Amino acid sequence: MTAILVSEVGPRDGLQSISRIMPLEAKKAWIAAEAAAGVKEIEVGSFVPPSLLPQLADTAELVAFARTIPGLRVVALVPNAKGAARAAEAGVHAMSIPFSMSETHSLKNVRKSHPAMIEEIGAVAAIARAAGIDFAVSLSTAFGCTIEGAVSEDAVERLAIAAVEAGAQELSLSDTTGYADPAKVKRLVRRIKTAVGADMLTTLHLHNTRGLGLANALAGLNEGITTLDASLGGIGGCPFAPGASGNIVTEDLVFMLQAMGLDTGIDLHQLLKVREIVSAALPGEPLYGFTPDAGLPLDFAQGNHA
Ligand code: ZN
Numbered sequence: 606m607t608a609i610l611v612s613e614v615g616p617r618d619g620l621q622s623i624s625r626i627m628p629l630e631a632k633k634a635w636i637a638a639e640a641a642a643g644v645k646e647i648e649v650g651s652f653v654p655p656s657l658l659p660q661l662a663d664t665a666e667l668v669a670f671a672r673t674i675p676g677l678r679v680v681a682l683v684p685n686a687k688g689a690a691r692a693a694e695a696g697v698h699a700m701s702i703p704f705s706m707s708e709t710h711s712l713k714n715v716r717k718s719h720p721a722m723i724e725e726i727g728a729v730a731a732i733a734r735a736a737g738i739d740f741a742v743s744l745s746t747a748f749g750c751t752i753e754g755a756v757s758e759d760a761v762e763r764l765a766i767a768a769v770e771a772g773a774q775e776l777s778l779s780d781t782t783g784y785a786d787p788a789k790v791k792r793l794v795r796r797i798k799t800a801v802g803a804d805m806l807t808t809l810h811l812h813n814t815r816g817l818g819l820a821n822a823l824a825g826l827n828e829g830i831t832t833l834d835a836s837l838g839g840i841g842g843c844p845f846a847p848g849a850s851g852n853i854v855t856e857d858l859v860f861m862l863q864a865m866g867l868d869t870g871i872d873l874h875q876l877l878k879v880r881e882i883v884s885a886a887l888p889g890e891p892l893y894g895f896t897p898d899a900g901l902p903l904d905f906a907q908g909n910h911a
Contacts (some may be wrong), residue, residue, distance in 0.1 A: 608868045609826070611859055612646040613639055614810070615836035615883070616667070617682055618852055620660045621651065622841055623890055628759075629663045633885035635641035638882055639837065641672075642875035647671060648676040648834075652688035654697075666697040682716055682743075686728035693732055697737035699897025701777070702729050704768055706761050710781075719764065723771050731887045733795045736882070742773035743810060747793065749784025758793060769801050776806045777834075782820065783850060784815020787824035794828040808832040813839060813893070817860055818853035826867075833858060837876075837883055838892030854894030856880070873903050880898050 616636060620627055627635075636647055642906070649671050650664030664681060671679040680699045683689040692700045693757055704726060705711035708719050717725065733740035747754075747761050765776055778793060797806050809825040811818045811834070822833050836852035859871050877896065884892055 608831075608870070609862050610646060610832040611644060611855060611869050611871060612648065612808070612832055612834045613644050614648040614834045614836060614852060615838070615855070616617040616759070616836075616841055617648040617661065619649050619836040620741060622851075623660065625887060625890070626660050627886050628883045629666060631882065632663070632667055632752075635675075635770070635837070635879060635882050635886070636667065636671050637674060638879045640674045640677045641748035642879060643869070643871035644876070645870060646680060646684060646832075648680040648701075652685070652691040653682075653684050659854065661802070665691065665695040668692075668697055671759040672696055684730060684733070685725050689732040690877045693738055697738060697858060699741065700729070701741040701743050702887075703727060703743045703745045703779070704764065705745045705750075705781075706764055706830040707746040707753040709752045710750045711747050713752065720818065720892050726768055726771040726773060730774075733774070734772070739774055740772070741775045741777055742768040743777045743779045744797075744811075745779040745781045746784075747778045748780045748789055749782060751782045751874040758796060761793065762781070762796055765797050765801055765806075769805060772806075775804075775808070776801065776812055777808035777832075778806065779810035780812055781810075783812040783817075785811065786817055786822045787820045791828055792808065794800055794825055794830060800827070801828060806830075808834065812836040812841070812850060813853050814850045819857060820856060822853060822861070825854075838880055839894050840883070840890065840892065851893060857894045866894050877903075 649667040650661045654675045655662035678698045680690045681697045683692050683702050726794045809830050811821050835855040837855045839851040839854035841851040859869050862869050
């Protein structure tokens, strides 16, 4: 059975777009419960200045906690070299830096032009190498930008190559704003894999803004993508990309993969129970995705259903 890594990004991407601050103990319970359900990688937070994102101010404590969970790969987002140094000190297994393919979005989000970002990626790569930490560059707004509109695929290819030359160990294509469609995913994944090597691009980060999240995930799987980011209950967005909505729903993604006979190592029943922890800690916030409330069966042997 082909194994697909489902990477939970809700504690970072989800919580950064919700102004309410989830208590540290609830975050710990969420992370522990998802790991117990079989999730092997969690992006627990972001090393941005707490003044910008007070919701994620406890990331170092979460990294320390998550590191005590056996078998869990602990990831954090870093916006720059300063954040990378804090992430390394906290003890992450892997860090990723968002590199916006839309220069306007980049200037708004991190106040950096493309050349300045390439320089920052070089600095973060050096910190990661020295600390023995995995380092990914996430090519954000790769499928379009709410501010600039269409993003040129030529530019994405050029910037992907530049990121690798600056020291990225791997790349991920990120549909920050929900502009992707399956044909575009197929085209861009092929193109970037050809440009930088198939092994350099194994991850997609998708948002469900226009309801195409799982269709886009499937298009990526067909092109050899083996890691998919998702957030529990589909919470998430981007505070600097107006109109962006949540990530693809972890529960829905796991259901789809398992129904297709792909191995995720995740217990769907246990995963669905984690929703209770998240909704109790975020009263009033909507959780998306299917729920078993309708009494529909979750388990059916592959091939046994018409
Ligand atoms: Zn995102």
